[in-house]
Amino acid sequence: MKYFPLVLANLGRHKIRTVLTIASVTLALFLFASLRTVVTTLHANSQFGSARRLVSTNATGIVFVLPIAYANKIRALPGVESVSWANWFGARYGDSKQFFAQFAVDAESYLAMYPEIGLPEDQKQAFFQERTAAIIGRRLVDRYGWKVGQNVTLQGTIFPGDWTFTIRGVYTPTDPALGDDVLFFHHEYFDERLGHAGIAGWFIVQIRDPASAATIAKTIDDQFRNSSAATKTGTEQAFQAGFATMLGNVSLLMGTIGTAVVFAILLVTANAMMMSARERTGEVAVMKTIGFSDRTLFGLVISEAGLIAGAGAVLGLGAAKAFYRAINFNGFGFLPGFNITTGTLVMGLGIALLLMLASGLVPAARAARLPIVQALRRVE
Amino acid sequence: MKIPLIYNARSVLQRPVSTAFTALGIALVVAVFIGMLALGNGLRAALSRTGSDRNVLVLRRGADSELASGIARDAVSILAASPHVATGPDGRPLLSPEVYVLIPLPRPSDTTAVANVVVRGISEQAWTVRTNVQLIAGARPQSGRSEVCVGRKLLGRFDHLSIGATLRFAGRDWNVVCHFSAGGSAFESEIWGENEQFMPVFRGQVFQSVTFRLRDPASFDEAKRTLESDQRLTVDAHRESTFYAEQVGILGIMLRVLAFGITGIMAVGAIFGAVNTMYAAVASRTPEIAVLLTLGFHPRSVLASFLVESVLIAGVGGVVGALLALPINGIVTSTTNWSSFSEIAFSFRVTPGLLLSGVVFAIVMGVLGGFFPARRAANLPVIQALRA
Numbered sequence: 001m002k003y004f005p006l007v008l009a010n011l012g013r014h015k016i017r018t019v020l021t022i023a024s025v026t027l028a029l030f031l032f033a034s035l036r037t038v039v040t041t042l043h044a045n046s047q048f049g050s051a052r053r054l055v056s057t058n059a060t061g062i063v064f065v066l067p068i069a070y071a072n073k074i075r076a077l078p079g080v081e082s083v084s085w086a087n088w089f090g091a092r093y094g095d096s097k098q099f100f101a102q103f104a105v106d107a108e109s110y111l112a113m114y115p116e117i118g119l120p121e122d123q124k125q126a127f128f129q130e131r132t133a134a135i136i137g138r139r140l141v142d143r144y145g146w147k148v149g150q151n152v153t154l155q156g157t158i159f160p161g162d163w164t165f166t167i168r169g170v171y172t173p174t175d176p177a178l179g180d181d182v183l184f185f186h187h188e189y190f191d192e193r194l195g196h197a198g199i200a201g202w203f204i205v206q207i208r209d210p211a212s213a214a215t216i217a218k219t220i221d222d223q224f225r226n227s228s229a230a231t232k233t234g235t236e237q238a239f240q241a242g243f244a245t246m247l248g249n250v251s252l253l254m255g256t257i258g259t260a261v262v263f264a265i266l267l268v269t270a271n272a273m274m275m276s277a278r279e280r281t282g283e284v285a286v287m288k289t290i291g292f293s294d295r296t297l298f299g300l301v302i303s304e305a306g307l308i309a310g311a312g313a314v315l316g317l318g319a320a321k322a323f324y325r326a327i328n329f330n331g332f333g334f335l336p337g338f339n340i341t342t343g344t345l346v347m348g349l350g351i352a353l354l355l356m357l358a359s360g361l362v363p364a365a366r367a368a369r370l371p372i373v374q375a376l377r378r379v380e
Numbered sequence: 381m382k383i384p385l386i387y388n389a390r391s392v393l394q395r396p397v398s399t400a401f402t403a404l405g406i407a408l409v410v411a412v413f414i415g416m417l418a419l420g421n422g423l424r425a426a427l428s429r430t431g432s433d434r435n436v437l438v439l440r441r442g443a444d445s446e447l448a449s450g451i452a453r454d455a456v457s458i459l460a461a462s463p464h465v466a467t468g469p470d471g472r473p474l475l476s477p478e479v480y481v482l483i484p485l486p487r488p489s490d491t492t493a494v495a496n497v498v499v500r501g502i503s504e505q506a507w508t509v510r511t512n513v514q515l516i517a518g519a520r521p522q523s524g525r526s527e528v529c530v531g532r533k534l535l536g537r538f539d540h541l542s543i544g545a546t547l548r549f550a551g552r553d554w555n556v557v558c559h560f561s562a563g564g565s566a567f568e569s570e571i572w573g574e575n576e577q578f579m580p581v582f583r584g585q586v587f588q589s590v591t592f593r594l595r596d597p598a599s600f601d602e603a604k605r606t607l608e609s610d611q612r613l614t615v616d617a618h619r620e621s622t623f624y625a626e627q628v629g630i631l632g633i634m635l636r637v638l639a640f641g642i643t644g645i646m647a648v649g650a651i652f653g654a655v656n657t658m659y660a661a662v663a664s665r666t667p668e669i670a671v672l673l674t675l676g677f678h679p680r681s682v683l684a685s686f687l688v689e690s691v692l693i694a695g696v697g698g699v700v701g702a703l704l705a706l707p708i709n710g711i712v713t714s715t716t717n718w719s720s721f722s723e724i725a726f727s728f729r730v731t732p733g734l735l736l737s738g739v740v741f742a743i744v745m746g747v748l749g750g751f752f753p754a755r756r757a758a759n760l761p762v763i764q765a766l767r768a
Contacts, residue, residue, distance in 0.1 A: 063721075242494060265649050
């Protein structure tokens with residue numbers, strides 16, 4: 001530890017080089033943390049869902065609907081606690097046709113089934129009592145400046161026409177994977193505007209015992225197998241995981257780029273470390289002559305590398321953590337709950353350690369093994 | 381007087397490891413740059429090749445995708461009678477009312493995962509209206525039969541798609557009778573069959589879109605005006621090429637942001653590497669530079685010489701990076717087209733222009749990384765430098 005000032009002095013000798021090398025490591029770890037978090041967030045979101053919730057969709061495909069009358073039949077099955085239903089709405093907002101998710105839901109049963117939608121009790125009641133009311137996620141308030149009590153008009157795409165809703169509540173998701181940029185409104189209003197078409201996009205089935213999920217799912221599907229619309233039932237997690245796979249092989253892409261980034265920066269740091277070591281050959285010989293042990297010299301060089309990698313890691317990982325929190329990043333809505341996990345931070349530090357070893361070991365070993373006489377001969 | 385290039389080449393070879401590391405760092409940046417843009421290019425190319433300038437795609441008013449649209453039979457007859465629709469050699473209008481739905485197909489790799497694949501029910505005219513579509517094997521589905529034709533990009537990615545195989549969807553069996561190509565466009569990720577076969581099993585008596593060939597390619601604006609103001613219709617008319625190109629949408633933006641964001645940050649790191657290397661080069665050659673200056677080389681020549689050296693290293697890096705990225709050309713990948721919610725397969729597209737921009741990018745990094753060290757070399761005080 002007493003050599004710490006010496007390590008610092010060595011780093012200070014080529015200030016530009018030190019700063020640039022630390023900056024490279026910083027950038028690399030910032031990128032690493034960003035790329036890795038895309039993967040962890042997608043994974044976390046694909047795990048969203050309660051083990052006690054099943055989702056029934058039309059077996060023919062996601063664009064097909066189910067008769068709302070199925071709800072009563074499903075509710076009557078043993079092991080089923082409650083049933084709710086929802087429709088994808090897909091309207092646009094404003095002249096620029098901005099997009100965010102909207103769902104027509106059976107309000108009371110839906111909110112009861114999703115405690116993840118954190119909504120103050122008074123707002124919840126206000127929402128229930130008004131047919132054209134809607135609740136929105138906090139992000140929509142930030143994005144459009146909407147207020148509780150305000151009327152908002154959306155342009156339907158699948159369901160044509162102008163649809164006006166009164167905002168009666170702002171929810172905060174307790175599980176970030178739920179997303180904080182969704183608008184929920186009454187399925188009753190939706191149904192009425194469609195001339196009581198009686199369609200549900202999907203049913204959510206709350207069951208008593210998660211262990212019986214497979215059995216109940218099969219019972220539901222068997223019941224409707226020969227109806228006009230057959231169902232496909234699975235756990236909510238499987239439903240969500242299906243959406244995650246739709247993006248394609250993101251983890252491979254992110255992994256490949258991440259490896260390239262880390263490797264490129266490794267080259268830069270290793271290069272810088274070797275350069276400074278080469279310049280100091282004479283100096284190391286002198287230090288050895290005046291009694292510095294091989295081990296101390298090894299330690300000095302390795303600590304220098306460690307300091308560069310460590311400083312870069314702390315700056316890069318810290319900047320990533322702070323940056324994404326500050327801009328409240330959600331990847332254009334694809335990555336709700338984008339947050340750099342502790343696991344990613346630990347991995348980042350691991351990379352810094354690797355960087356220290358890879359860039360410091362060769363120069364450090366060379367310094368330790370340096371034959372004094374030959375080295376001194378090169379010093380004038 | 382200029383300092384000969386061979387001096388730089390020899391200097392570079394004096395420090396092989398350091399030079400190689402710097403060049404390789406730049407090569408990786410260039411490879412990622414080219415790779416990511418090739419991904420975006422591929423997606424854009426697939427979608428922009430889908431539509432034709434001469435075709436008009438009609439959707440229900442307000443619908444921004446075929447999926448969201450619905451067009452009734454009587455509207456189709458009105459459209460078919462429009463004077464803007466071209467007629468084929470047999471005198472029939474070149475117009476295809478189409479059913480457009482998504483079906484889940486299980487991925488062979490992972491039985492729990494499904495992909496949403498487009499199933500398009502077409503009329504006989506579609507094969508003429510869409511000039512980029514060509515059969516590559518088999519014969520067209522016959523009217524009145526449960527037969528389908530499969531786009532080339534789906535082959536190999538899903539089971540039961542070879543000719544003669546039976547594909548099951550919408551509660552019925554369908555015989556695969558042909559495969560088609562469509563110039564690398566998004567159509568190649570679709571399954572086509574007869575609209576009248578699909579209509580009853582999917583969404584009932586409604587089409588999703590109508591595509592027709594313009595009689596006069598220049599009359600799109602007029603056709604659009606006439607159709608959209610027709611009181612009997614509530615439709616929007618889109619130029620087919622523009623419509624599909626715009627479907628790149630948010631995915632295209634994301635890929636672009638990713639490509640430039642990631643490579644931008646990486647490039648800064650690589651430039652720092654180049655700066656380090658060049659400063660070290662200047663430092664270790666201080667006496668040499670002093671000799672050059674004493675011999676009468678102008679400081680400007682010294683500056684140019686060191687810049688050239690940096691550009692040389694970066695240029696080699698750029699070429700290596702381009703070579704590293706080249707093998708990804710043509711690799712087929714897939715993602716979901718969020719505008720239509722369907723899976724679309726496309727190939728990475730490494731174009732000569734892209735390779736060139738990668739090398740140019742590397743040279744820019746070399747110039748930026750070499751400038752300050754080169755300036756230091758040019759401004760060395762001769763007397764002290766000679767003593768060093």
